[in-house]
Amino acid sequence: MKLLNQSVKYLSLSILLIVSIWSVVFYISMLDEIEDRIDDGLANYKLLVIQKAAGDSTVVTKSTFDESNYAIQEISPAVALAMKDRYVDTLMYMQDEDDMEPVRMLTTAFQNNNRYYQLKVINSMVEEDDLIEDLFWSALWLYIILVVSIIIINNLVLQKLWTPFYSLLNQLQQFRLGKSKQLPQITTHTREFNDLKNAVNALLQHSVETYNQQKQFIENASHELQTPLAIATSKLELLLEKSNLSGTEAESISEVLQMLERMNKLNKSLLLLTKIENKQFFQNEPVNINTLARQCISNLEDFAAYKAVRIQLTEAAQTSIHINTSLASTVLLNLIKNAIIHNRAGGEVSIHITEHALTICNTGAATPLDAAHIFQRFYKADAAAKGTGLGLAIIKAICNLYGFTIRYNYNNQQHCFTLLFTGSA
Numbered sequence: 001m002k003l004l005n006q007s008v009k010y011l012s013l014s015i016l017l018i019v020s021i022w023s024v025v026f027y028i029s030m031l032d033e034i035e036d037r038i039d040d041g042l043a044n045y046k047l048l049v050i051q052k053a054a055g056d057s058t059v060v061t062k063s064t065f066d067e068s069n070y071a072i073q074e075i076s077p078a079v080a081l082a083m084k085d086r087y088v089d090t091l092m093y094m095q096d097e098d099d100m101e102p103v104r105m106l107t108t109a110f111q112n113n114n115r116y117y118q119l120k121v122i123n124s125m126v127e128e129d130d131l132i133e134d135l136f137w138s139a140l141w142l143y144i145i146l147v148v149s150i151i152i153i154n155n156l157v158l159q160k161l162w163t164p165f166y167s168l169l170n171q172l173q174q175f176r177l178g179k180s181k182q183l184p185q186i187t188t189h190t191r192e193f194n195d196l197k198n199a200v201n202a203l204l205q206h207s208v209e210t211y212n213q214q215k216q217f218i219e220n221a222s223h224e225l226q227t228p229l230a231i232a233t234s235k236l237e238l239l240l241e242k243s244n245l246s247g248t249e250a251e252s253i254s255e256v257l258q259m260l261e262r263m264n265k266l267n268k269s270l271l272l273l274t275k276i277e278n279k280q281f282f283q284n285e286p287v288n289i290n291t292l293a294r295q296c297i298s299n300l301e302d303f304a305a306y307k308a309v310r311i312q313l314t315e316a317a318q319t320s321i322h323i324n325t326s327l328a329s330t331v332l333l334n335l336i337k338n339a340i341i342h343n344r345a346g347g348e349v350s351i352h353i354t355e356h357a358l359t360i361c362n363t364g365a366a367t368p369l370d371a372a373h374i375f376q377r378f379y380k381a382d383a384a385a386k387g388t389g390l391g392l393a394i395i396k397a398i399c400n401l402y403g404f405t406i407r408y409n410y411n412n413q414q415h416c417f418t419l420l421f422t423g424s425a
Contacts, residue, residue: 007158012151019150023143030135035104039087042106042121045069049119050110060117065092073118080109080116092122101125164188168197175204177211214274229264233257276327276397287328289319289421290353296332297351300340308345309362311336317355321421327398334391335360335417342415350414361416368410375406 049070053059060072075083086107091100102125109118164186171184183201188194236257240250297311304311321328339349339362347363375396399406405420 007162011154011158012147015150015154016147019143019146023139027136027139030139031132034132034135035087038104038123038125039106042087042104042123043085045121045123046106046108046119049121050112053110053112053117057113060112060115065120065122069123070119070121072120075109075116075118077116080111080118083107083109083118089125161190164190164193165196168193168200172200177207226264229260233260233264236260276394276401284322284324286320287323287325289321289328289332289358290315292328292332293336293351293353293358296329296336299333300336303337304340304349307340307343308347309340309343310348311340312348312350314350314352316353319353319355319358319421321402323402327401331395331398331419332358334395335419338391339415339417356420356422358419358421359416361414363413364415366413369408369415371408374408 049059049072053072060074062068063071063073065071088105088107090103090105092103092105093100103122104125106121107118108121109116111117168184168186171186174180175184183204184197186193186197236253239245240253240257245253293313297313300311336349336351339360342364343349343362344364349360349362352359352361375392377390377393396406398404399419405422407418407420409416409418
């Protein structure tokens with residue numbers, strides 16, 4: 001979830017809780033205020049009735065609620081002295097009404113001419129119920145409007161506030177070492193965002209300088225190492241052509257030439273691996289795996305015939321990927337060549353192409369390879385092998401560069417390498 005959405009989420013939940021509590025308290029307070037107003041009216045009406053009863057003895061004879069809002073009943077002194085004012089909500093039949101109506105009733109006691117009476121005073125709640133209902137809906141709509149307005153305003157304000165951050169993030173996502181010429185820039189008065197921009201740009205500047213130094217080193221190493229190796233190899237080959245060398249001397253020179261050839265291959269492999277890890281390959285284009293596989297098989301056909309290995313290609317789909325052509329060729333050539341080298345005489349190599357994968361299987365050693373280490377640099381299953389130990393490491397680096405997945409498994413006495421172009425399991 002985006003930081004902006006999280007900010008809006010938590011802020012809105014907090015405000016929702018606060019406004020909800022406020023709405024409930026406000027509604028309860030207003031109800032209490034309405035009841036207090038009604039109770040004050042009943043208390044005043046009680047005093048008026050008691051005062052009227054003191055001057056008019058016929059008042060105490062009114063025992064029913066007919067056209068008036070009070071009723072009086074004589075009670076014993078003990079009951080009267082124990083009685084306290086009591087307010088209750090109830091339902092009563094009112095005059096000229098067919099249905100029962102809600103009323104607020106005050107029950108109290110008073111003394112008149114040394115006699116004790118119970119007084120019940122009522123007040124209709126019909127208008128008050130309408131008022132309470134109106135109050136409820138008003139409070140509810142006010143609550144909804146407040147919550148929606150606050151969420152919308154928070155979203156707009158936070159979106160504007162976080163705009164520099166997302167602008168910086170977008171520029172960082174598009175920044176590429178060796179390609180981007182300008183460091184990310186944002187215009188903001190927020191100190192934290194300016195500090196973040198300065199810190200990020202300092203790290204990027206250091207990365208750019210390191211990248212340029214590594215690139216320069218690779219270019220220098222490629223030239224400075226390859227040239228003396230080529231010269232040494234050439235001179236040794238000329239020396240071998242002389243007829244006055246003894247058999248031992250010729251054998252020693254031949255061994256040195258083999259060492260130089262291995263060193264040359266190792267140098268090229270290390271330089272290629274470093275270029276891949278530094279992402280110095282940008283000329284990506286659509287590459288048809290089927291066509292490339294047939295080209296690689298054609299290039300290795302003589303080598304496979306020499307090793308007495310048969311190559312079989314199965315194409316279940318036409319597959320194209322977006323990749324540097326040279327790197328794609330390196331992956332397929334290394335996988336097919338390894339399948340031929342580490343095979344047995346009369347063995348076979350099967351290549352199967354599907355819509356999202358390439359699988360290369362070969363017969364060979366009867367024991368599986370160490371799947372946890374075969375993609376590590378300089379790892380060799382056979383210590384006596386003459387390879388550089390970098391072929392599978394280069395393949396793994398190319399796969400990591402493009403988000404592909406390379407897997408090894410041993411099944412039915414065949415060693416299989418599966419290349420998933422989707423980068424998913």
